[in-house]
Structure formats: C-alpha cells, structure tokens
Amino acid sequence: MNKSFNYGIYTDLIKQYISYKRSLGFKMEDTEERLRRFDRLTVTRGEIFIGISRELFDEWSIPFPEESDVTRYSRISILRQFSFYLQIIGYNSYIPKLPIYKSTFTPHIFTKAELESIFQACDKLFLKRKYMYSQICVMPTLLRMLHSTGLRVGEALNLKHRNVNLDKECLVLRACKNGQDRLVPISKSLTEVCKDYFVYKQKQLIDTGPDTYFFTALNGSRCQVSTVYELFRTVLYKAGISHKGRGTGPRLHDLRHTFCVNALLKMSEAGMDLYYSMPILSTYVGHQSIEATNKYVRLTSEMYPDLLNKVNNAYRYIFPEIGIEESEVNSLTQTIQK
Numbered sequence: 001m002n003k004s005f006n007y008g009i010y011t012d013l014i015k016q017y018i019s020y021k022r023s024l025g026f027k028m029e030d031t032e033e034r035l036r037r038f039d040r041l042t043v044t045r046g047e048i049f050i051g052i053s054r055e056l057f058d059e060w061s062i063p064f065p066e067e068s069d070v071t072r073y074s075r076i077s078i079l080r081q082f083s084f085y086l087q088i089i090g091y092n093s094y095i096p097k098l099p100i101y102k103s104t105f106t107p108h109i110f111t112k113a114e115l116e117s118i119f120q121a122c123d124k125l126f127l128k129r130k131y132m133y134s135q136i137c138v139m140p141t142l143l144r145m146l147h148s149t150g151l152r153v154g155e156a157l158n159l160k161h162r163n164v165n166l167d168k169e170c171l172v173l174r175a176c177k178n179g180q181d182r183l184v185p186i187s188k189s190l191t192e193v194c195k196d197y198f199v200y201k202q203k204q205l206i207d208t209g210p211d212t213y214f215f216t217a218l219n220g221s222r223c224q225v226s227t228v229y230e231l232f233r234t235v236l237y238k239a240g241i242s243h244k245g246r247g248t249g250p251r252l253h254d255l256r257h258t259f260c261v262n263a264l265l266k267m268s269e270a271g272m273d274l275y276y277s278m279p280i281l282s283t284y285v286g287h288q289s290i291e292a293t294n295k296y297v298r299l300t301s302e303m304y305p306d307l308l309n310k311v312n313n314a315y316r317y318i319f320p321e322i323g324i325e326e327s328e329v330n331s332l333t334q335t336i337q338k
Contacts, residue, residue, distance in 0.1 A: 008043040017085050034078045052083045052093045107257035117239035132219035135227050141197040142215055148190045150259035150285045153252055157223050160209035166191055169209035176286050
C-alpha cells in the first residue's frame with residue numbers, strides 16, 4: 001500500500017481491508033485504486049461517521065462520463081464488498097443490490113487464416129534503429145504462447161526462466177489471478193519456439209538466469225503490458241485485420257477466448273463427454289469455477305450452437321464426485337494442446 005495514501009475517515013479501514021484480502025491470495029490493485037477514489041469522495045462530502053449511508057452509496061453509483069456499464073458495475077461491486085466488510089467488523093453500513101447488468105460484448109474468435117497472418121506479421125517486425133527498451137523481440141514467442149495455452153497476458157509476462165521448464169514441457173504459474181499456482185503443459189511446437197527465443201536471448205547477451213523474467217526487452221528489463229498491447233495493434237495492422245476501436249477489438253485477450261473455444265470444440269468433435277472435459281479445461285486455464293469456462297462458450301453461441309447444446313445438456317445435473325484415471329487426464333490434456 002502506498003504510504004502517501006491518506007485521505008479521509010476510511011483510509012485505515014481500506015488499508016486493513018486490502019491487507020486482509022491480499023492475505024487470502026487476491027490481487028487488489030484495481031480494488032485499492034477504486035476505494036482510494038471512494039475515500040476522496042468522502043472527504044469532498046465531509047463525511048465524519050464510519051458506515052456507508054444509502055445517500056453516499058447512491059452518489060458513488062452515479063455513472064462517470066463515458067463510463068461503460070461493465071466498469072460501473074465493477075466499481076459498485078467493489079464498494080459493496082467493502083461495505084460487507086464494514087458490517088462484519090461492527091459498523092452499520094448500507095448494502096445495496098447490484099445493478100442489473102448483462103454483457104452484450106462478444107469476443108473476437110480468430111480464424112486459422114487470421115492467426116497465420118498474425119504470426120507472419122509478428123515474425124516480420126523489425127527495429128529501424130537500435131533501441132534497447134524495445135519489446136518487439138518477444139512478440140513472435142509471446143503471441144504463440146498466448147494462442148496455444150490460453151494464458152492471460154499478465155501470467156505470461158510474469159514468467160521467470162525458472163518457471164519455463166523446456167525439458168519437461170510445462171510452465172509453472174505463480175500467484176495467478178485467483179491467487180492460485182498452476183502447472184500448464186505446453187506442446188512440442190511451442191517448446192521449440194521457446195527454445196529458439198531462449199537461444200536468441202543468449203546470443204544478445206541478455207541475462208537468462210533463473211530469477212530473471214522470460215519475456216524481456218533487449219536490455220533485459222521486464223516487458224510492460226501496455227507496450228505489448230500497442231505492439232499487438234501494430235501486428236493486427238500489418239496482418240490486415242481491422243481494429244474497431246477500444247472496447248471492441250480484436251483484443252489481445254481474444255487469443256485466450258479463441259483457445260478456450262477451439263479446445264472445447266476439438267474435444268466435442270473427438271466425441272469426449274463434456275462432463276469430463278470441461279473441468280479439465282477449467283483447471284488448465286485457471287478458472288475458479290466451471291461456470292466461468294462455460295461463459296466463454298456461451299459468448300460464441302452463434303458460431304458453435306451444437307457445442308453449446310452439448311455443454312448445457314452436460315451440466316443440467318448436480319455433479320457427483322468423479323474419478324478420472326491419470327491416463328484419461330493425460331489424454332484430455334494432449335487433446336487441448338493439439
């Protein structure tokens with residue numbers, strides 16, 4: 001927590017709340033920033049008593065200029081959770097109902113032709129002059145990794161060399177979005193791409209020690225998500241794929257959507273029972289619940305209606321305990337990676 005954070009009557013309680021949630025494994029950067037903004041609002045309003053009133057919550061819930069529905073929903077949800085916390089520790093605090101929100105956003109599912117164009121475009125990126133902070137060199141490997149594993153871009157950029165086991169063909173992810181670690185097997189083709197990138201770094205005299213980041217700029221500094229987003233826009237342009245603007249995409253995160261949808265489609269076409277395959281995919285991509293995985297598929301209903309019918313039929317009943325043999329798990333994992 002930033003030591004300079006000192007605004008109003010909720011400052012210390014917000015710090016306690018953030019610390020508590022982080023102790024449970026949650027990443028709280030966005031929540032911390034939103035609650036700081038809320039604390040500033042209480043100063044503006046001249047609040048002197050702890051406990052969120054309905055009037056205060058209503059003012060916080062007023063839409064900001066050009067704010068999207070999903071951002072407003074998230075902002076209200078964050079304060080609602082903090083208000084729950086205040087009640088737990090003994091304060092009388094208002095708990096509103098969350099506003100009705102239904103996302104109409106549909107992710108872009110990249111076609112095989114588009115993916116080929118993207119990979120060709122990122123392979124042809126070059127520097128017009130020597131710039132040691134450039135991150136262009138990571139794009140061919142990074143985009144292939146996101147496409148073939150469904151990793152979140154932050155998860156990929158957090159990888160250190162010790163986490164990329166090219167001998168055992170797996171990635172070890174630490175403290176992911178839901179505060180969990182997970183092991184991600186990778187394909188032989190991606191393993192070879194990573195090996196080539198590793199050799200390239202060594203030839204450029206970039207530090208490849210076990211505690212250094214796997215994806216780095218030419219000077220060895222850690223890659224920044226914002227810069228990767230900008231480079232991805234450049235790749236899309238060179239690949240001839242139109243970008244329709246912020247919030248519309250195609251977005252870098254759509255590589256993850258594409259992976260999930262294609263993995264489920266392949267398993268369905270292979271005749272696999274989604275009763276077994278959905279939990280495997282859910283674990284593989286780091287979802288807390290199968291419902292989160294199911295949402296990826298539901299967003300592509302127009303593309304794969306037959307697959308959706310199978311998913312819905314598979315989950316009409318409550319799950320009993322299932323025992324999956326190790327050989328069956330390995331078979332499913334290999335299918336996801338193909």
